[in-house]
Amino acid sequence: MILTSDTGALDHSDCEPIYDPASIQPHGILLVLESPVLKILQVSNNTFEAIGIYPKELLGNFLQEFVEIEEIEAIEKALFENCHQSNGIRLSFKSQNCKSFFQGTLHQSSSALIVELEPVVSPKASDCFNSYHLAQQSIDKIHKTPNLRVLCQTAVEEVRKMIGFDRAMVYQFDATGAGTVVAEDKIESLAPLLGMHYPATDIPPQARNQFSMNLIRFIPDINCQPVELIPDCNPLTGRPLDLGSSLFRTVSPCHAQYLKNMNVGASMTVTLIKDGKLWGLIVCHHPIPKYISYETRTACELVAKFVNLELSYKQDSEDRDYAIYLKEICHKFITEISQSNCFVEGLLKSRDELLALVGATGGVVCANEILTTIGKTPELAEIKKLLAWIKTQINNDVFHTDCLSKLYPPSEKYKEVASGLLVLAMSEMQNYYILWFRPEAIKTVNWAGQPDWQIELKPDSSPLMSPRTSF
Structure with missing residues (x-):
């Protein structure tokens, strides 16, 4: 993602929105509900394909008319106990004498509830214990890593094994927002990106903020056609829906083009947080569209949460070992001087x-x-x-x-x-x-492409939001 001025520096354009507030990616459906009555206010325009019910049949009605009462009770309980965070839910829609089973998340956005759902084969397929078992072996390996470098390398190897993508990397941010690939696992035929540096403009501030809001970001098909929301504005507010925390939010055309320039057809990004701040990302790329099940992505989230815990521990452990080493030297000096x-x-x-x-x-x-x-x-x-x-x-x-x-x-x-x-x-x-x-230390920075480049301009000569093309 790049939002730049003609000097390569960020300007007012870095405040431009990086997603369309009125559409989603097509691998799931989205419902907007009025809280707490669960009245359906907005829906994505793909509900008929997913559950056999047209958007107009859903709008204005209550969710309990379409799903089981036990599922409604589970939603109400989740809202009562944990209304400010995302909650995992399971729903089954009744339509034309058949049921469609879904799993997904529910989260609050201002006065509305956003429900994002993906289809599953049966209710048992969404058992949360399956995700834990998928992640358990990876978590055990990560826990046994001796230092930060091995932690990052093990994390990319385990995540790539789980999702089957061609490449996975740990991308670490520096104080300026620029990033470096500090760990990588890939198929042999791909050129390595390990050690490569990327300018801060590749992931501008508002994109970094989005990563801080969502632990995982999945794009199964860079070339997918967005699905519009009906209606395009929230009827309660008259304004577009805030999809900042949405898992399905559409891909910015700028970011999509950026990935295409890297010959990427599908991507998954996992956020790494250290001491409450964005530390880096696990970035996974695949050359062609590839869907990863909700269950597998949930397992990746569990792995990411454990990696985030280990980040601080491993760094603190290395610092503690160095501090002990220095104390030993100081003790020797005290003895010698005395x-x-x-x-x-x-x-x-x-x-x-x-x-x-x-x-x-x-x-x-x-x-x-x-x-x-x-x-x-x-x-x-x-x-x-x-x-x-x-x-x-x-x-x-x-x-x-x-x-x-x-x-x-x-x-x-x-x-x-x-x-x-x-x-x-x-x-x-x-x-x-x-x-x-x-002594003087000459540092060579290997840029993944040209960090300074001429950008395109709009007809009014203002900077055009556009991705870097050199890689």
């Missing part, structure tokens, strides 16, 4: 650990005018000049930069050993300092 004649002597007994404490490749211990170098450092003459400059910059005993040459141009000539710098002033009065150096 057994030495002076502070500096104690520090220099564990030179490798002094660098490891901050992940440095070089360091300098300055005691009065005596400089002791460790690892890879600039020449002593350059260090003395650098120290004189540092004394004019340091504040609250600490100074740090990840690009020294920008602040101190003379360091350009030794950036290979000292591009990153951390300084700790032990005693400015006694001229005691510790300097840590890191």
